Amino acid sequence: xxxxxxxxxxxxxxGQRVTISCSGSSSNIGSxxxxxxxxxxxxxxxxVIYSNNQRPSGVPDRFSGSKSGTSASLAxxxxxxxxxxxxxxxxxxxxxxxxxFGGGTKLTVL
Amino acid sequence: xxxxxxSGTEVKKPGASVQVSCKASxxxxxxxxxxxxxxxxxxxxxxxxxxNAGNGNTKYSxxxxxxxxxxxxxSASTAYMExxxxxxxxxxxxxxxxxIMGTIKFDYWGQGTLVTVSS
Numbered sequence: 001x002x003x004x005x006x007x008x009x010x011x012x013x014x015g016q017r018v019t020i021s022c023s024g025s026s027s028n029i030g031s032x033x034x035x036x037x038x039x040x041x042x043x044x045x046x047x048v049i050y051s052n053n054q055r056p057s058g059v060p061d062r063f064s065g066s067k068s069g070t071s072a073s074l075a076x077x078x079x080x081x082x083x084x085x086x087x088x089x090x091x092x093x094x095x096x097x098x099x100x101f102g103g104g105t106k107l108t109v110l
Numbered sequence: 111x112x113x114x115x116x117s118g119t120e121v122k123k124p125g126a127s128v129q130v131s132c133k134a135s136x137x138x139x140x141x142x143x144x145x146x147x148x149x150x151x152x153x154x155x156x157x158x159x160x161x162n163a164g165n166g167n168t169k170y171s172x173x174x175x176x177x178x179x180x181x182x183x184x185s186a187s188t189a190y191m192e193x194x195x196x197x198x199x200x201x202x203x204x205x206x207x208x209x210i211m212g213t214i215k216f217d218y219w220g221q222g223t224l225v226t227v228s229s
Binding site: 002032033035037043044045046047050051056088090091092096097098099100101102103104 | 145147154155156157171172205207213214215216217219220221222
């Protein structure tokens with residue numbers, strides 16, 4: 001059971017917009033920034049959003065992040081088949097004194 | 111270009127230890143932390159801790175405290191993770207990841223090392 005709660009799955013058709021939520025508490029999301037990672041099967045995770053809403057160089061602007069209170073969200077617009085992957089949120093938890101990950105969301109592009 | 115290249119697949123018996131290496135290139139090794147994250151088959155990501163590649167300071171997840179050791183060789187730009195008293199639940203892919211000190215932003219990852227614990 002992850003401290004950060006994500007929906008196990010999400011799906012949408014190509015070209016549409018999808019959002020993935022990440023719910024935490026005051027000791028983690030409420031007091032620290034959130035990063036998002038994309039992972040394809042059999043490969044290492046890749047950073048797609050850091051500091052809540054910043055995109056690393058090379059990540060399409062179709063990817064955006066936001067945070068409000070103790071929740072964060074990743075949004076992908078103009079969905080493409082190559083966006084089909086697992087997505088994980090992550091942050092620091094001051095109570096656990098640890099980096100924590102959400103349980104992951106499997107995104108399917110229908 | 112920044113690269114983290116990890117050592118190869120390991121198969122270990124319960125109770126044994128395993129060491130995974132992570133060789134860095136394309137950046138100044140001592141300016142960053144190296145974090146270790148593992149992923150059991152079909153499961154999510156689990157953070158294990160980090161080592162400051164500059165001064166060697168370490169922080170371990172409470173779950174692994176006493177069973178995991180991080181080290182680094184600055185002359186070889188390589189970080190190491192050793193996990194002892196292996197059990198079947200430690201079967202996982204182990205990743206190293208680069209992190210800018212003072213942040214939790216894993217911007218480059220190794221390719222992963224599969225460790226299988228089986229009798």
